[in-house]
Amino acid sequence: MSPAARRTRKLIVDAGIAVLAERTSATLAEIADAADVSRSTLHRHFTDRNDLLAAIDAECRVRFDRAASAARLGEGGALDAMDRLAQEYLGMGLVLGLVFADNAPVDPDGWDRGDEGDGLTATIASGQRDGDVDPELSAEWVETTFWTLLFSAWLSLQGGTSRRDVAFQLSRTLRKAFGHSASGGEAGPGAGK
Amino acid sequence: MSPAARRTRKLIVDAGIAVLAERTSATLAEIADAADVSRSTLHRHFTDRNDLLAAIDAECRVRFDRAASAARLGEGGALDAMDRLAQEYLGMGLVLGLVFADNAPVDPDGWDRGDEGDGLTATIASGQRDGDVDPELSAEWVETTFWTLLFSAWLSLQGGTSRRDVAFQLSRTLRKAFGHSASGGEAGPGAGK
DNA sequence: CAATAATGACACATGAATGTCGCAAAATAA
DNA sequence: TTATTTTGCGACATTCATGTGTCATTATTG
Numbered sequence: 100m101s102p103a104a105r106r107t108r109k110l111i112v113d114a115g116i117a118v119l120a121e122r123t124s125a126t127l128a129e130i131a132d133a134a135d136v137s138r139s140t141l142h143r144h145f146t147d148r149n150d151l152l153a154a155i156d157a158e159c160r161v162r163f164d165r166a167a168s169a170a171r172l173g174e175g176g177a178l179d180a181m182d183r184l185a186q187e188y189l190g191m192g193l194v195l196g197l198v199f200a201d202n203a204p205v206d207p208d209g210w211d212r213g214d215e216g217d218g219l220t221a222t223i224a225s226g227q228r229d230g231d232v233d234p235e236l237s238a239e240w241v242e243t244t245f246w247t248l249l250f251s252a253w254l255s256l257q258g259g260t261s262r263r264d265v266a267f268q269l270s271r272t273l274r275k276a277f278g279h280s281a282s283g284g285e286a287g288p289g290a291g292k
Numbered sequence: 293m294s295p296a297a298r299r300t301r302k303l304i305v306d307a308g309i310a311v312l313a314e315r316t317s318a319t320l321a322e323i324a325d326a327a328d329v330s331r332s333t334l335h336r337h338f339t340d341r342n343d344l345l346a347a348i349d350a351e352c353r354v355r356f357d358r359a360a361s362a363a364r365l366g367e368g369g370a371l372d373a374m375d376r377l378a379q380e381y382l383g384m385g386l387v388l389g390l391v392f393a394d395n396a397p398v399d400p401d402g403w404d405r406g407d408e409g410d411g412l413t414a415t416i417a418s419g420q421r422d423g424d425v426d427p428e429l430s431a432e433w434v435e436t437t438f439w440t441l442l443f444s445a446w447l448s449l450q451g452g453t454s455r456r457d458v459a460f461q462l463s464r465t466l467r468k469a470f471g472h473s474a475s476g477g478e479a480g481p482g483a484g485k
Numbered sequence: 486c487a488a489t490a491a492t493g494a495c496a497c498a499t500g501a502a503t504g505t506c507g508c509a510a511a512a513t514a515a
Numbered sequence: 516t517t518a519t520t521t522t523g524c525g526a527c528a529t530t531c532a533t534g535t536g537t538c539a540t541t542a543t544t545g
Contacts, residue, residue, distance in 0.1 A: 101513085101514090101520070101521080102513090103512075103513065103514095103520075103521065103522095104520085104521070107521080107522085122394065123394055124317060124394075126501085126502065126503090127502075127503070127504095128502080128503095136522085136523090137522070137523045137524070138503095138523095139505090139506095139522080139523065139524075139525090140521080140522055140523070142503085142504065142505080143521085143522080146504085147503080147504070148502095148503075148504095196394075199392070199394075200394045201315065201316055201317075201392075201393045201394055233464075233468075235464060236461055236464065236465065237453075237457070237461065239448070239451070239453070240444070240448060240453075240461045240465075243444050243447050243448060243451075244441065244444045244465060247440040247441065247443050247444040247447070248437065248440065250440050250443070251433070251436050251437045251440040254436050254440070255432070255433060255436060258432070258436075260430075260432070260433075264430070268429055268430065268433045271426075271428060271429065272429065272433075272437060272469050275426075275468050275469050275471075276465050276468050276469040278468075294489095294490065294491080294543080294544085295543085295544090296490075296491065296492095296542075296543060296544090297490080297491070300491080300492085319531085319532060319533090320532075320533070320534095321532080321533095329492085329493090330492065330493045330494070331493095331533095332492080332493065332494075332495090332535095332536090333491080333492055333493070335533090335534070335535080336491080336492080339534085340533080340534070341532095341533080341534095
């Protein structure tokens with residue numbers, strides 16, 4: 100694939116993420132438009148809608164993986180790790196919208212169980228072993244709720260709340276909800292980056 | 293309107309709620325089918341899609357209002373009240389799916405501020421005045437997160453977790469996340485119904 | 486039972502989104 | 516500059532949801 104083609108392809112995928120994040124039912128024409136590309140060009144790079152969706156899913160996956168790496172889930176307490184991960188995810192902005200949509204073009208459930216054994220799931224499990232994460236809550240519940248809290252944060256961002264405020268409240272809520280012993284206290288946004 | 297017509301109309305609205313809860317892009321034909329009614333009949337009762345959506349929105353509103361009344365938000369502590377409300381909402385099942393969909397046919401935001409001054413918003417406000425609800429969290433955040441926690445619970449239900457387990461975890465998480473002082477402890481599902 | 490209302494099964498028109506093609510213009514690479 | 520690639524434009528066929536209307540059949544009501 101030539102560099103020019105590669106560039107255009109990326110342009111389309113990025114536009115797709117941006118547009119679909121706000122409306123999953125968005126038209127291919129809208130996406131092409133957002134990418135400053137004609138619809139025929141879009142079809143030249145992606146045979147059909149599913150093809151584009153798959154590419155978007157793949158791109159999101161690498162972004163999420165990158166964020167997960169930056170969160171260094173293995174280091175420190177599990178609660179701190181989850182907090183860092185949440186903050187990293189929050190920084191991804193638009194992409195989050197794709198995860199929650201009802202026809203979700205992006206499906207993190209299919210990712211976590213994968214190559215490396217150190218995903219969110221593993222972090223929660225270890226946190227519950229260490230007594231760091233509330234053992235009365237099922238691991239599935241914690242994982243699901245981790246995502247929906249992120250959804251809360253995303254909604255707040257969309258609603259105009261400042262990034263700083265959202266980050267603080269997400270962090271605090273996360274720690275209080277999932278923490279076990281006396282970990283619900285002060286909730287500075289983790290050990291920083 | 294004749295009783296027969298009224299009955300059919302209700303049949304369609306109910307089917308619409310059930311079907312749209314799972315896929316907001318569902319076809320009118322699918323809805324008619326789910327209602328055991330021909331598509332022409334559906335169109336006879338609702339001129340267009342928006343008309344049906346409006347009826348569904350209205351129906352959901354009364355159901356939510358009914359649930360809110362059952363929760364007796366004015367009685368007892370705010371946290372207990374929110375817990376009761378969450379449990380009532382959870383019992384509504386399918387309807388919840390409509391609230392979170394991206395093209396949300398149902399919009400609770402437009403309801404709360406209304407006739408009576410005692411909605412979720414008011415409960416949160418009073419809870420924060422009384423020191424019952426964490427004052428470090430903004431009221432907007434608490435309200436948004438209340439809904440997304442409900443979303444968590446709904447997802448868990450869809451995923452096959454028992455109603456009982458979901459109710460328990462929702463209650464516990466809600467209380468821990470929103471509670472202020474030492475209210476994160478035992479989390480029996482409120483003072484019952 | 487008889488009159489009226491409601492329904493189901495079609496047929497039809499319309500608009501929107503999708504996917505495909507061919508050709509000319511433009512950008513890129515050598 | 517020249518050759519190749521990529522893109523834009525427009526036309527076209529297709530599919531699908533929608534909305535409208537008709538007519539025979541069924542159910543409901545009085």
